[in-house]
Amino acid sequence: CFSCLPPYVAYLASMERENYAYFFQALNGGNVPLRVETIGNDDIIRWAYNVALTRHQVVIPAVEKKMAPLADMINHGTYPNVDITYDGEGNCVVTSIRDIPADSQLTISLGDASNPSPLFATYGFLDDDCPGVFCKALDHQQEMQELGYDFTELLFGTETGEIGSRVWNLFLYKLLKDNNDPNAQALLTAVQNKDSA
Structure with missing residues (x-):
């Protein structure tokens, strides 16, 4: 079912499933003094996990x-x-x-709020007050590292639809690099030297 989700949200959801499995193992391992009927009730266990996680x-x-x-x-x-x-x-x-x-x-x-995926994965809502959100270019992490960028710097404007210059740089660099274009190195050098010309 994770394949139906955008990559970053799928990753967060799979991490939540893994955390729930650890929670369940801890309960079944006798680490918490609960009655067997309680531990055996999936609805109660899911409720307890979600309360502890979100509250x-x-x-x-x-x-x-x-x-x-x-x-x-x-x-x-x-x-x-x-x-x-x-x-x-x-x-x-x-x-x-x-x-x-x-x-x-x-x-x-x-x-x-500029990275709404964890809010959605954990709490089930999206924040609509944020002026910008992260670009989830998970499959471009190597290029991000080469350019010296972080996810927090790759933004889309939520009100104007503006695409940040670093997002453009990242996708242009990836495209040039994938096509063995010599301009990829020139773009990389310009970004590293903070030359916007």
Whole structure:
């Protein structure tokens, strides 16, 4: 079924399936004190996994995962207005990070909105507030490395449809390289020297 998905989303979905398998193995290995009837109930196990996956907050610097009633109901926002922390006694503290108008929802960041695939794979939604999204050129990773690019630099504008210059450079470089065109080396040199002429 993964072949029906775009490559990056398929990769993320397969990673989730693998994580679920580890979760299931840990439960069946006796690592969690649960009754056999509970562990044997697929619906309960799937529910528990999804709750743990989608409702936790990552606590920095310890990189612990914690769950707090009500705080787990705060929605995602591209421009969050609250921060979730935990004090020394383990109490959850929700603090505004900017002025919040009356009747506005509280929001946190669940991930980089310019890379919507992990948000979709983990939480089941796409963020429509982001001005740009990553180009998922997974099959061009070698060329990206040669050009010195990262996925975060390859953007499409969501409002204007603009294609970032690095996306153009990447696909042009791949095309030239695949056709043994000598201009591939010239483009590579220009990108490495930051020469846009």
